[in-house]
Amino acid sequence: xxxxxxxxxEKPISNLIHISLANAGYHSECVYDGLSAxxxxxxxxxxxxxxDIMLPKIDGYxxxxxxxxxxxxxxxxxxxxxxxDRVKGLKLGADDYxxxxxxxxxxxxxxxxxxxxxxxxxxxxxxxxxxxxxxxxVVKKNGVVLNLTKKEYELLLLFIQNKNIALFxxxxxxxxxxxxxxxxxxxxxxxxxxxxxxxxxxxxxxAVYKIGYRLDL
Amino acid sequence: MDFSWKVFFSxxxxxxxxxxxxxxxxxxxxxxxxxxxxxNSAKEENKIIQYSFVTTLSAITESxxxxxxxxxxxxxxTVAKNISGxxxxxxxxxxxxxxxxESNKMEYDKEFLKKISVDTRGYTxxxxxxxxxxxxxxxLNVSGQIYYLESFRDITSIFKEREVQYTVYKKLLLALxxxxxxxxxxxxxxxxxxxxxxxxxTHKISNGSLHNRVKINSSxxxxxxxxxxxxxxxxxxHKINELEDITHRQEDFIGSFAHELKxxxxxxxxxxxxxxxxxxxxxxxxxxxxxIFNEGNRLGVLSLRLLEMIVMQNQVLELKRVSMRQLLxxxxxxxxxxxxKKDITLEISxxxxxxxxxxxxxxxxxMNLIDNAKKAIDEKGKIIIRGKKEANxxxxxxxxxxxxxxREKLSRITEAFYMVDKSRAREQGGAGLGLAICTEIMxxxxxxxxxxxxxxxxxxxxxxxxxxEI
Numbered sequence: 001x002x003x004x005x006x007x008x009x010e011k012p013i014s015n016l017i018h019i020s021l022a023n024a025g026y027h028s029e030c031v032y033d034g035l036s037a038x039x040x041x042x043x044x045x046x047x048x049x050x051x052d053i054m055l056p057k058i059d060g061y062x063x064x065x066x067x068x069x070x071x072x073x074x075x076x077x078x079x080x081x082x083x084x085d086r087v088k089g090l091k092l093g094a095d096d097y098x099x100x101x102x103x104x105x106x107x108x109x110x111x112x113x114x115x116x117x118x119x120x121x122x123x124x125x126x127x128x129x130x131x132x133x134x135x136x137x138v139v140k141k142n143g144v145v146l147n148l149t150k151k152e153y154e155l156l157l158l159f160i161q162n163k164n165i166a167l168f169x170x171x172x173x174x175x176x177x178x179x180x181x182x183x184x185x186x187x188x189x190x191x192x193x194x195x196x197x198x199x200x201x202x203x204x205x206x207a208v209y210k211i212g213y214r215l216d217l
Numbered sequence: 218m219d220f221s222w223k224v225f226f227s228x229x230x231x232x233x234x235x236x237x238x239x240x241x242x243x244x245x246x247x248x249x250x251x252x253x254x255x256x257n258s259a260k261e262e263n264k265i266i267q268y269s270f271v272t273t274l275s276a277i278t279e280s281x282x283x284x285x286x287x288x289x290x291x292x293x294x295t296v297a298k299n300i301s302g303x304x305x306x307x308x309x310x311x312x313x314x315x316x317x318x319e320s321n322k323m324e325y326d327k328e329f330l331k332k333i334s335v336d337t338r339g340y341t342x343x344x345x346x347x348x349x350x351x352x353x354x355x356x357l358n359v360s361g362q363i364y365y366l367e368s369f370r371d372i373t374s375i376f377k378e379r380e381v382q383y384t385v386y387k388k389l390l391l392a393l394x395x396x397x398x399x400x401x402x403x404x405x406x407x408x409x410x411x412x413x414x415x416x417x418x419t420h421k422i423s424n425g426s427l428h429n430r431v432k433i434n435s436s437x438x439x440x441x442x443x444x445x446x447x448x449x450x451x452x453x454x455h456k457i458n459e460l461e462d463i464t465h466r467q468e469d470f471i472g473s474f475a476h477e478l479k480x481x482x483x484x485x486x487x488x489x490x491x492x493x494x495x496x497x498x499x500x501x502x503x504x505x506x507x508x509i510f511n512e513g514n515r516l517g518v519l520s521l522r523l524l525e526m527i528v529m530q531n532q533v534l535e536l537k538r539v540s541m542r543q544l545l546x547x548x549x550x551x552x553x554x555x556x557x558k559k560d561i562t563l564e565i566s567x568x569x570x571x572x573x574x575x576x577x578x579x580x581x582x583x584m585n586l587i588d589n590a591k592k593a594i595d596e597k598g599k600i601i602i603r604g605k606k607e608a609n610x611x612x613x614x615x616x617x618x619x620x621x622x623x624r625e626k627l628s629r630i631t632e633a634f635y636m637v638d639k640s641r642a643r644e645q646g647g648a649g650l651g652l653a654i655c656t657e658i659m660x661x662x663x664x665x666x667x668x669x670x671x672x673x674x675x676x677x678x679x680x681x682x683x684x685x686e687i
Contacts, residue, residue: 009639012484012508019491019501032640054476056639079479080472101483104490166494211493 002120003044004028004111007037007063008052008077013100017050017077020104021111023164034058038066046072047120048111050098053078053089061092068093073114077102105162105171112161127160128217130199141199151176152195159205159215166214188212220412224405229398236393240386248379252372256351259340259370262305263353267366269296270309274359284362286317293318310365323369330354330365348373411439415446427454473634477519477648481512515646522650526633529578529654534661539576541604541611542569548580548602552587560597563587567604570611572684578658582666585651586615586678592645593619593676610683618675627668631656 004026008014014030021028029044031037035057041049049067051074053060060076067074075096076089086097095114098107115121125132131140137153139146148156154176158167169188170181177187192213196205205215273292278284289309297307297320309318314327325343333339333356340353351370356363411433418431430450433443488505491497497505545567556563583602590600594617601616622630622637629635633653636642642649659666663683670676 010480010484011640012512013480013487015508016484016487016491020487023495079476079483081475100479101486104487104494164495168494214494214496216496 001025001027002047002115005037005040005044005046005049006030007032007034007049007055007060009033009055010052013052013077016104017107020107024108024111024161025163026111032056034060034063037063041067041070041072047118048072048115049074050077050111051075051094053080053085061088064089064092064094073118073120075110075114104165105167105175108161109175125160128204132156132160139199146198148195148198151191152198155191155195156199159213163215163217166208167212169212172212220409221402221405225398225402228401229394232394232397233390236390240390244379244382244386247382248375251375251378255370255372255375256340259351259353259368260338262370263338263340263355263366263368266296266307266368267355267357269299270364270366271357271359278360284360286311289364290318294320304371306369308367308369310367312363314365317364325350325352325367325369330356330367333365335363342372343369349376411435411443415439415443419446422450422453427457470633473649474523477634478516481515481519484512485509485516515643515648518646519648519650522648522654525581526650526654526657529657529661534575534578536573536575538571539574539579540569540571541613542567544574544576544579545583545602545604545613548583548587551580551584552600555588555591556600559591559594561591561594562599563602564599565602565604568606570604570606570684572611572682574662574682579662582655582658582680583613583615585655586680589651590615590617590619590676592641592647593617593621595620607681610681612682613680614677615680616675616677621672621674621676622668622670623672624670627670630668631666 004021006014006017006021006028008017008030009032011032014032018028018030029040031040033056037049037051037055038058040046049072051060051063051067053076055063058066060078064074064076073095074093075098076094077098077100078085078089079100081099089097095117096110098110112121121134123133123135125134129141131143132138134157139148139153139156155172158172158175169185172188172192173179173181176191192205196202201215204217205213208214270292273296274284274289277288277292281288289311293307293309297318306323307318307320308316308323308325310316310327310330314330329339329341329352333354335356335358338353338355340351343350343352349372351372353368353370355366357366358364414433415431418429421429427450430447431443433440485508488508492502492505545565549563549565552563587600587602590598594600599618601614603614603616605612605614626637630637631652634649636647636649656666659680665679665681667679667681668676669679
């Protein structure tokens with residue numbers, strides 16, 4: 001299991017990230033200041049660090065200098081949204097930059113993308129009766145290759161990455177079609193329904209009233 | 218062109234003009250004097266010739282009665298021998314302008330003779346290639362015969378002298394001009410050196426190195442200019458530092474404000490997101506809702522405090538006569554519910570005085586400080602408030618025996634959003650704006666607020682109001 005360290009001094013936010021990561025299937029630990037973060041990093045081997053910048057004792061930038069030689073990927077979490085701050089963070093060697101306030105789905109997507117860049121994600125996902133190879137983008141059900149379109153494949157992956165989380169139609173539309181949602185739910189409904197029918201997950205991917213869909217496992 | 222070169226060239230031009238005119242006038246005047254003297258001498262000479270000619274001729278006329286031209290010539294030659302020197306030649310002509318006698322062979326023009334009437338004398342200056350002569354003519358009537366007596370005085374030498382004077386003067390002028398030009402160039406270099414120095418420093422300052430100052434040790438205008446310039450640089454540096462400070466503080470404020478605003482927002486949005494999109498256990502739902510509630514409250518406190526600060530900054534103070542005894546007893550009443558919860562003793566001793574204050578704002582300051590004192594005390598503490606008359610004002614001390622403030626953090630506590638212990642402040646519902654508001658209020662009252670604290674022993678706050686009317 002992938003291990004993520006959350007360095008954030010605001011307990012509510014730290015807890016929020018912890019819960020969200022746990023739901024998505026990551027193991028995470030929380031520390032509330034720079035010093036204990038450094039201690040943790042020394043003793044444990046993490047796959048990813050989520051790092052707040054304004055921290056007591058040692059701030060995020062200083063901690064970054066310490067983490068960089070170790071080579072653990074880092075995503076900065078910060079309220080500082082100015083371009084100069086982002087550039088400073090990225091120049092120090094951060095892999096990504098997440099500005100507060102953020103949505104959970106945004107957080108998970110960034111975590112996923114950084115881990116993929118470091119080849120820390122599995123290229124093979126085995127879930128229930130499905131066997132997915134994310135490199136060749138082939139989906140098999142009980143050994144039989146399913147014929148999914150590009151959009152259907154991406155939809156399936158989105159649901160798997162956000163297990164047990166209700167995905168809003170506008171979120172799905174924005175993520176898969178990479179366009180602003182114009183209020184037309186027909187496209188999303190059509191694709192989701194065709195996809196779950198093809199893989200036979202009508203019972204697992206269920207419609208949530210007035211919201212969208214959720215993959216329950 | 219450099220100033221030194223300008224001085225150099227203008228000196229040269231000025232000298233050239235004045236010395237040329239002066240020299241010309243001087244030489245011409247000198248020449249004129251000599252020239253007039255020569256003319257006078259020429260006239261005198263002519264008179265002498267006339268006299269001796271007439272005397273001799275009269276003597277002969279008496280003895281011989283008839284005067285032939287030959288005898289006139291003879292007389293003339295005698296006269297000429299007596300009179301004429303190296304410089305003077307004589308010619309005598311008859312009525313018809315024919316030469317009767319010439320001391321030397323000469324071809325001088327005779328036109329001038331026609332202008333001279335009987336018994337008068339006239340002169341003119343003749344130029345003959347390189348020579349100058351004064352031709353003096355006197356027309357005589359001796360026993361019915363008209364004679365023209367001419368004397369020619371050679372004055373070439375004075376013209377030559379004038380030429381020589383001109384050449385010498387020209388050379389002298391050139392030499393003088395160059396020597397003086399050079400000297401004036403050096404002088405202007407010396408004079409403009411401080412200006413150049415000043416200009417160099419101005420340049421440096423305009424390029425941003427504001428700490429530069431000019432060192433010019435003279436008490437003249439330039440020295441004073443340098444002094445003024447340094448003063449200007451001082452105040453400029455001061456102003457710019459002030460502006461930079463203000464910008465820094467504003468940036469810090471905006472940064473901290475964004476942080477303080479976004480932190481609760483992140484929790485609120487995040488937990489709301491969890492509630493709306495996940496199937497949660499009842500405990501998880503309550504926990505999430507609780508976070509939203511608390512962080513919402515935190516935003517509420519923050520916005521109220523900010524509002525207070527903004528209103529206070531724009532409010533016009535209405536100063537009224539306030540009795541300190543009354544003010545502090547009111548504060549005691551307000552503070553009682555706060556301190557009672559924690560079993561804290563509140564001790565107030567006041568020396569009465571009347572001050573001009575906005576009493577609501579000062580109550581805000583005192584309540585904030587008491588609240589801070591309360592927060593610093595864990596259990597069973599004591600808060601002492603003491604009002605004391607001073608020579609030119611009034612002091613209020615708020616002393617607690619709480620946990621104190623670390624020395625290195627003491628200087629920052631009045632900054633907006635600064636919290637000594639962030640998590641502790643959060644738990645107690647602080648927004649980090651209390652002391653910033655107090656500072657602003659004290660500033661508006663021209664008062665002072667000073668902190669003294671020992672970690673583990675407590676904090677003492679000193680409020681000082683200046684008041685000349687006590």
